[in-house]
Amino acid sequence: MKHFEFENDKLIVLDQRKLPFEREYFVCSTYHDVYVAIKDMIIRGAPLIGIVAAYGVVLGFKEIIEKNMESTKIYEIINYLASSRPTAVNLFWALERMKKIFEEAKNLSQSQIYSLLLDEARKIEDEDKSINKKIGEHGNTLIKEGANILTHCNAGALATGGYGTALGVIREAHFTGKNIHVYVDETRPYLQGARLTAFELSEDGIPNTVICDNMAGYLMKLGKIDCVIVGADRIALNGDTANKIGTYSLSVLAKHHGIPFYIAAPVSTIDFNIKSGSEIPIEERSEDEIRFFNGKKIVPDESKVFNPAFDVTPAENITAIITEKGVIFPPFEENISKLKEK
Numbered sequence: 001m002k003h004f005e006f007e008n009d010k011l012i013v014l015d016q017r018k019l020p021f022e023r024e025y026f027v028c029s030t031y032h033d034v035y036v037a038i039k040d041m042i043i044r045g046a047p048l049i050g051i052v053a054a055y056g057v058v059l060g061f062k063e064i065i066e067k068n069m070e071s072t073k074i075y076e077i078i079n080y081l082a083s084s085r086p087t088a089v090n091l092f093w094a095l096e097r098m099k100k101i102f103e104e105a106k107n108l109s110q111s112q113i114y115s116l117l118l119d120e121a122r123k124i125e126d127e128d129k130s131i132n133k134k135i136g137e138h139g140n141t142l143i144k145e146g147a148n149i150l151t152h153c154n155a156g157a158l159a160t161g162g163y164g165t166a167l168g169v170i171r172e173a174h175f176t177g178k179n180i181h182v183y184v185d186e187t188r189p190y191l192q193g194a195r196l197t198a199f200e201l202s203e204d205g206i207p208n209t210v211i212c213d214n215m216a217g218y219l220m221k222l223g224k225i226d227c228v229i230v231g232a233d234r235i236a237l238n239g240d241t242a243n244k245i246g247t248y249s250l251s252v253l254a255k256h257h258g259i260p261f262y263i264a265a266p267v268s269t270i271d272f273n274i275k276s277g278s279e280i281p282i283e284e285r286s287e288d289e290i291r292f293f294n295g296k297k298i299v300p301d302e303s304k305v306f307n308p309a310f311d312v313t314p315a316e317n318i319t320a321i322i323t324e325k326g327v328i329f330p331p332f333e334e335n336i337s338k339l340k341e342k
């Protein structure tokens with residue numbers, strides 16, 4: 001099975017908390033289950049959060065029909081799903097698309113509305129897969145033969161409908177025979193790099209080496225990194241980009257060492273409503289993600305912990321943004337605005 005599938009009115013998702021050593025599935029039969037899957041990071045990654053939320057709306061509407069409720073109850077359900085995680089704009093983008101379909105269809109029968117919502121969710125899923133392939137192809141033009149690429153977190157197939165954004169570029173470079181090597185930041189505290197990215201790369205036979213996050217600067221100094229490619233959770237109009245905590249530090253290191261720093265993301269990750277990164281809400285997650293490691297307490301109780309899940313990389317640290325519509329270079333403000341019209 002794939003890492004998620006909507007079938008017979010159920011959304012079945014691969015439980016990413018258990019990877020790489022266990023393959024367990026979490027079954028979402030209700031929109032509340034979908035909320036839990038997103039909030040508890042059973043699934044994660046900006047594009048996948050959007051896709052899964054769209055199916056959450058479908059399940060929500062199914063419940064409306066079964067319980068003889070007013071169709072407009074869907075607004076409440078959409079708002080509830082929107083409160084699952086705050087940073088990845090793809091969540092709000094996908095919910096907005098679903099809301100639009102509902103509004104255009106609201107005078108039809110409930111079963112017709114249900115079918116249209118399901119069609120839209122499937123469309124969001126299918127589009128994402130082809131978008132990632134295009135991101136891969138555009139990004140590959142930036143990758144040199146034999147490149148050593150550093151990535152952070154997981155912006156792979158597991159974080160999207162398939163293929164991945166940052167890992168889409170990496171896959172494309174690998175499958176076009178460029179002999180690349182990937183350094184994978186383990187990505188504390190949730191370890192998306194060590195658990196998920198290393199797993200995906202290894203499954204595809206892409207040579208990779210996992211490092212602790214604090215080793216990246218040393219590798220750059222040794223001349224072992226040719227470029228950095230990461231995904232994004234939200235990109236502001238001026239190019240400021242929110243991504244997994246630690247991305248900002250990497251961008252500073254890359255700039256210091258004169259290493260190109262690329263963001264790979266679909267246009268749906270651009271928030272055309274915000275001017276700069278200071279407007280991006282940064283999720284704070286449970287202290288326990290830091291206090292505990294593998295179920296074992298590692299921090300003294302007396303110590304406080306702080307667990308922001310994302311940070312914002314300023315546009316001036318970004319060499320280019322790779323999208324399905326092409327590679328965007330500075331001036332970002334001007335070039336990102338043009339994407340809206342394309």
Ligand SMILES: CSC[C@@H](O)[C@@H](O)C(=O)COP(=O)(O)O
Nearest residue numbers: 044045046153155159231232244
């Ligand atoms: C293609 S996924 C891009 C981003 O969503 C990814 O880099 C990231 O930061 C994921 O964070 P997560 O907290 O695991 O959802």
